[in-house]
Amino acid sequence: MKKAMIGYIYSDKKLKGDEKAFIKVAKKKNVGLIFFNLLENFDEIELEKKAKKCDIFYNNSSEPFALEFLKTLEALGKKVIDSSKIGYYIEDKWMFYLKCKKNKIPIPKTILLSENLNFAKKDLKKFNHWPVILKRIEGTWGDYVDKADNLNDAGRIIKHFWKKGSEKKPIIAQEFIHSPSYRITTIGDKIVQTAIKKNYGWKCTGVYEKKYDKFKIDSELNKIIKKLLKIIKINVCGIDLIKKQDKWIVLEVNSSPGLDFFEKERNQLVEKIIDLLLKKLKQKVIK
Numbered sequence: 001m002k003k004a005m006i007g008y009i010y011s012d013k014k015l016k017g018d019e020k021a022f023i024k025v026a027k028k029k030n031v032g033l034i035f036f037n038l039l040e041n042f043d044e045i046e047l048e049k050k051a052k053k054c055d056i057f058y059n060n061s062s063e064p065f066a067l068e069f070l071k072t073l074e075a076l077g078k079k080v081i082d083s084s085k086i087g088y089y090i091e092d093k094w095m096f097y098l099k100c101k102k103n104k105i106p107i108p109k110t111i112l113l114s115e116n117l118n119f120a121k122k123d124l125k126k127f128n129h130w131p132v133i134l135k136r137i138e139g140t141w142g143d144y145v146d147k148a149d150n151l152n153d154a155g156r157i158i159k160h161f162w163k164k165g166s167e168k169k170p171i172i173a174q175e176f177i178h179s180p181s182y183r184i185t186t187i188g189d190k191i192v193q194t195a196i197k198k199n200y201g202w203k204c205t206g207v208y209e210k211k212y213d214k215f216k217i218d219s220e221l222n223k224i225i226k227k228l229l230k231i232i233k234i235n236v237c238g239i240d241l242i243k244k245q246d247k248w249i250v251l252e253v254n255s256s257p258g259l260d261f262f263e264k265e266r267n268q269l270v271e272k273i274i275d276l277l278l279k280k281l282k283q284k285v286i287k
Contacts, residue, residue, distance in 0.1 A: 003030060003031065003032050004031050004032065004055050004056075004277075004278060004281055005031075005032040005033075005034060005053055005054045005055050006022075006026065006031055006032065006033050006034070006054065006055070006056055006057070006058060006274070006277055007034050007036055007051065007053075007054035007056070007057040007058070007073075007078075008022055008033055008034065008035050008036065008057075008058055008060065009036045009038065009057060009058065009059045009060060009061055009066065009069065009070075010035065010036070010037060010038070010060045010061050011037065011038040011039055011061040011063045011065075011066065012037070012039065013039065015035075017259070017260055017263070017266060018060055018259055018260070018266070018270070019035070019060075021259070021266050021267050021270040022270055022274070024267065024270075025267060025270045025271050025274055026274060028271075029271075029274055029278075031274060031278070034050065034053060034054055036050070036057075036069070038061055038063055038065055038066060038069060042069075044072070047072065047073075048076055051073060051076055051078055054078065055079075055281050056078075056079045056080075056081065056277050056280060056281045057070075057073055057078055057079065057080040057081065058080075058081050058236075058273065058277055059080060059081065059082060059255070059256055060256050061256060062254070062255075062256050064138070066087075066256075067084050067087045067088070070083065070084040070087075071084045079280065079281070081235045081236065081276070081277060081280060082234050082235050082236060082237075082255040082256070086232075086233075086234055086255045087138075087255070090232050090233075090234060090253060090255075091138065091252075091253065091254065091255065092137050092138060093110075093135055093136075093137045093138070093172055093252060094110070094112050094137050094170065094172050095137075096232075096252060096253065097110045097172070099231055099232070100228075100231075100250060103227060103231050105224060105227060105228055105231075105250055106224065106247065106248060106249045106250060107249060107250050107251075108133075108174045108175045108177055108242075108244075108249060108251065109127075109129060109174070109175040110172050110173065110174045110175075111123055111124075111127050111172065111173050112170060112171075112172055113134075113158070113170070113171045113172065113173055115168060115170065117155060117158060117159070120154075120155075120158060120171070121151050121154065121155060123173070124148075124151060124154050124173055125151065127173055129173075129175040129176070130148075130149060130150065130176075131147050131148060131149045131176045132147070132148050132154065132173050132174065132175065132176060133145065133146070133147055133148075133173070133174040133175070133176050134146050134147075134148055134154060134157050134158065134161070134171055134172070134173055134174075135171065135172050135174060136161055136169045136170070136171055136172075137169060137170045137171070137172060138169065144161055144164075144169075146160075146161075147176060154173075158171060177242050177243075177244045177249060179242035179243045179244065179249075180196050180197060180198050180242070180243075181196070181197040181240055181241070181242060181251065182194070182195075182196055182197070182215060182240070182241040182242065182243070183195045183196075183197055183238055183239070183240055183241075183257075183261065184217075184225060184238075184239040184241065185236075185237070185238055185239075185257055185259075185261075185269070186225070186229060186234075186236075186237045186239065187235070187236050187237075187269070187272045187273055187276055188235065188272075188276050188279075189226075189229055190272075191217060191225060192268075192269060192272055193214075193261065193262070193265060193269065194214050194215050194216075194217065195212040195213070195214060195215075195261040195262070196212060196213045196214070196215050197212065198213075212261045212262065220247075220248060221241075221248050224248055224250065225239065228250060228253070232253055234253060234255050235255075235276060235280075236255065236256070236257065236273055236276070237253055237254065237255060237257060238253065238254040238255075238257025238258065239252075239253050239254075240252050240253070240254070
């Protein structure tokens with residue numbers, strides 16, 4: 001029987017925890033693993049040649065270039081988990097807000113700001129939620145996210161975002177809810193891990209936190225997650241939530257989530273991901 005070959009996409013100068021875990025688990029399961037590092041020189045012909053050896057791909061990079069890389073693989077007829085469409089239509093923070101609103105999934109009050117600064121300030125004045133969180137529609141690791149206490153703050157932050165980025169990307173404004181951040185990791189349609197990201201200021205992100213606690217999934221949250229997974233269709237997902245007056249609020253979702261909240265569980269999560277990839281591969285062969 002032919003050994004299944006998984007193409008693994010990452011973006012780093014060296015193999016780290018996730019990559020080492022994939023090597024270990026793949027060997028255990030007798031699965032082949034071929035690495036594709038986005039930091040290396042991009043050669044379309046070499047990529048096609050190397051990609052032909054792979055049956056399915058797993059993307060573990062959240063870098064902007066990853067989307068173009070995924071689209072290239074998909075154009076070559078390759079199956080990628082998760083697809084490039086996720087980055088464009090689900091992880092886009094404005095699109096995600098609209099999907100949640102349409103499906104009655106609780107999410108912070110949000111508006112899309114005009115690309116004209118004067119009109120953007122009028123939008124914020126009408127929105128009238130202070131302090132307000134300003135976010136670019138795309139961004140990872142808490143980048144391009146800031147809190148404005150007033151219109152002057154907001155104007156300064158918006159101009160900073162536009163100056164900092166290579167493009168004048170759209171920005172959303174969101175009501176500020178002071179709360180720890182609750183992370184749920186799902187693989188397939190199953191919740192596999194929970195972690196509380198405690199905040200020591202207004203911003204909650206896993207980038208700086210070193211110690212995490214787990215939390216229990218109550219019936220209300222379980223219903224929200226089930227409904228959410230049906231509309232986002234992300235195979236390996238990190239779901240960030242907060243609490244407003246003791247009610248669950250979905251903040252955002254991320255494909256290629258971090259697997260390092262609890263080091264002792266990393267191999268278990270990787271094993272579940274590989275099992276999912278093999279399942280998807282089997283479904284592809286059957287079809």
